[in-house]
Amino acid sequence: MGERVTMTINGMSHEDEVEPRTLLVHHLRETVGLTGTHVGCDTSQCGACTVLLDGDAVKSCTVLAVQADGAAITTIEGMARGDELHPLQQAFWDEHGLQCGYCTPGFIMTAAKLLSDNPNPTDDEIKIGLEGNLCRCTGYVNILKAVRTASRRMLSGSTAASASARSSE
Amino acid sequence: MIPASFEYRRASDLDDATRLLRELGPEAKVLAGGHSLIPLMRLRLAQPTALVDLGRVPGLDGVRVDGDRLRVGALTRHAQLAASPVVRGALPLLAAMAAEVGDLQVRARGTIGGVIAHADPAGDYPTLALMLDAEIVTTRTTHAAADFFQHIFTTPLEADEVIREIAFPVAPGPHRYVKFRRRRCDWAIVGVAAQRLDGGWRLGLTNCGPTPLRARAAEAALAQGESAAGAGARAADGLTPPSDLRASADYRCHLARVLTQRALEEATA
Numbered sequence: 001m002g003e004r005v006t007m008t009i010n011g012m013s014h015e016d017e018v019e020p021r022t023l024l025v026h027h028l029r030e031t032v033g034l035t036g037t038h039v040g041c042d043t044s045q046c047g048a049c050t051v052l053l054d055g056d057a058v059k060s061c062t063v064l065a066v067q068a069d070g071a072a073i074t075t076i077e078g079m080a081r082g083d084e085l086h087p088l089q090q091a092f093w094d095e096h097g098l099q100c101g102y103c104t105p106g107f108i109m110t111a112a113k114l115l116s117d118n119p120n121p122t123d124d125e126i127k128i129g130l131e132g133n134l135c136r137c138t139g140y141v142n143i144l145k146a147v148r149t150a151s152r153r154m155l156s157g158s159t160a161a162s163a164s165a166r167s168s169e
Numbered sequence: 170m171i172p173a174s175f176e177y178r179r180a181s182d183l184d185d186a187t188r189l190l191r192e193l194g195p196e197a198k199v200l201a202g203g204h205s206l207i208p209l210m211r212l213r214l215a216q217p218t219a220l221v222d223l224g225r226v227p228g229l230d231g232v233r234v235d236g237d238r239l240r241v242g243a244l245t246r247h248a249q250l251a252a253s254p255v256v257r258g259a260l261p262l263l264a265a266m267a268a269e270v271g272d273l274q275v276r277a278r279g280t281i282g283g284v285i286a287h288a289d290p291a292g293d294y295p296t297l298a299l300m301l302d303a304e305i306v307t308t309r310t311t312h313a314a315a316d317f318f319q320h321i322f323t324t325p326l327e328a329d330e331v332i333r334e335i336a337f338p339v340a341p342g343p344h345r346y347v348k349f350r351r352r353r354c355d356w357a358i359v360g361v362a363a364q365r366l367d368g369g370w371r372l373g374l375t376n377c378g379p380t381p382l383r384a385r386a387a388e389a390a391l392a393q394g395e396s397a398a399g400a401g402a403r404a405a406d407g408l409t410p411p412s413d414l415r416a417s418a419d420y421r422c423h424l425a426r427v428l429t430q431r432a433l434e435e436a437t438a
């Protein structure tokens with residue numbers, strides 16, 4: 001009963017056989033071995049499982065792997081360039097946008113979509129954009145700060161240098 | 170949580186979808202955005218034997234104005250509706266509702282056809298379809314919205330019947346949807362929609378009964394020259410909403426009255 005699916009995941013093509021009932025999140029974690037995408041609730045509420053599917057932020061616990069056949073997927077593992085963190089990752093680090101970190105990959109993927117649509121969002125736009133992601137630790141204030149910082153750095157193009165300088169302080 | 174096993178088939182067009190649904194039998198279901206069906210399947214509240222995926226059917230998404238109608242393809246996603254200049258021009262209330270369905274991720278996947286077919290009393294578009302006398306065009310026939318939402322999760326759709334499009338009247342006039350919930354991404358505890366159409370007001374209520382409802386007494390009060398407050402006072406006439414964890418029946422009636430006044434005031438502000 002297997003179905004063949006081909007996906008481009010973080011730029012690499014993967015062809016696998018999946019059961020139709022396999023959720024995209026389980027395909028990514030268990031078949032492909034990318035465990036950075038988390039399962040937080042299993043009820044489509046928390047957003048910990050968010051990945052980019054053809055550029056859209058989606059809850060990968062609510063997509064069947066067979067539905068993503070032919071799609072381009074980006075997970076948290078696809079964000080850094082070598083040793084250089086993505087500006088969002090760096091900003092979450094610098095602004096203490098995480099505590100336990102369980103929700104963080106999902107927040108970063110949703111924020112990536114938000115900033116690609118709206119590179120300079122207001123605080124309200126950030127809050128509305130991230131409403132599908134839940135965090136049990138931080139109280140959200142530093143997450144908001146992190147997205148604001150990433151937005152500022154990405155707009156000024158200053159990310160790499162200033163961010164890596166700060167992280168080695 | 171993982172759904173029970175099922176057979177998966179991808180429809181190439183609507184004839185193919187009909188053929189597959191007949192072949193796979195009455196326990197087969199259509200899959201659109203999956204954002205109601207997959208959660209139910211994970212909890213095993215739904216265990217279809219087969220899914221017929223509409224996701225690749227060409228021409229089933231998109232919107233167009235056709236005379237005095239706005240025709241919305243069943244597979245059009247919430248995010249598309251919210252951003253569409255055509256929808257914003259022809260029926261801005263639909264774009265406003267779409268922008269407040271669930272959250273960013275839900276809006277990227279869920280479809281209008283899925284909300285209409287699912288007929289959840291807390292769904293937002295069924296309220297709009299009912300109050301504006303929209304038509305639900307399927308592979309078999311055309312249903313008037315007034316006959317379509319029969320009960321909670323219950324519609325006249327046959328097992329092999331697929332929604333093609335929803336035809337709304339073009340209505341660019343004053344409008345407002347007030348969706349009351351604890352968090353912005355939640356379903357409506359109660360929602361009230363107001364739309365000016367053909368010289369009168371249409372008022373729709375979300376999650377105040379087993380189906381969407383029209384606030385007929387309030388509509389009539391407005392037709393007789395009542396103020397927004399006067400109409401609001403009539404919005405719960407005859408209403409017997411459910412009590413649940415989120416709101417008692419009395420509280421829902423209160424919300425229907427207050428939100429009707431607010432929707433009317435904000436629509437005309």
Ligand SMILES: Cc1cc2nc3c(=O)[nH]c(=O)nc-3n(C[C@H](O)[C@H](O)[C@H](O)COP(=O)(O)OP(=O)(O)OC[C@H]3O[C@@H](n4cnc5c(N)ncnc54)[C@H](O)[C@@H]3O)c2cc1C
Pocket residue numbers: 044045198199200201202203204205206207208223243244269270271272275278279280281282283284286287291292293294326330331332333354355356357
């Ligand atoms: C976290 C969360 C929050 C949400 N909040 C809201 C909200 O505030 N308001 C709201 O309205 N909805 C909300 N939803 C539901 C969401 O809008 C769903 O997308 C929608 O209810 C179903 O659409 P779908 O395309 O995902 O359909 P699916 O889940 O694929 O299908 C749902 C049902 O409709 C049938 N179906 C689908 N398309 C067709 C068709 N073309 N013809 C015939 N039958 C069809 C399927 O067989 C199935 O029975 C929320 C969902 C989630 C997960």
Ligand code: FES
Pocket residue numbers: 038039040041042043044045046047048049050059060061062
């Ligand atoms: S695990 Fe997907 S939304 Fe929580």
Ligand code: FES
Pocket residue numbers: 097098099100101102103104134135136137138
């Ligand atoms: S940092 Fe722990 S859940 Fe967000």
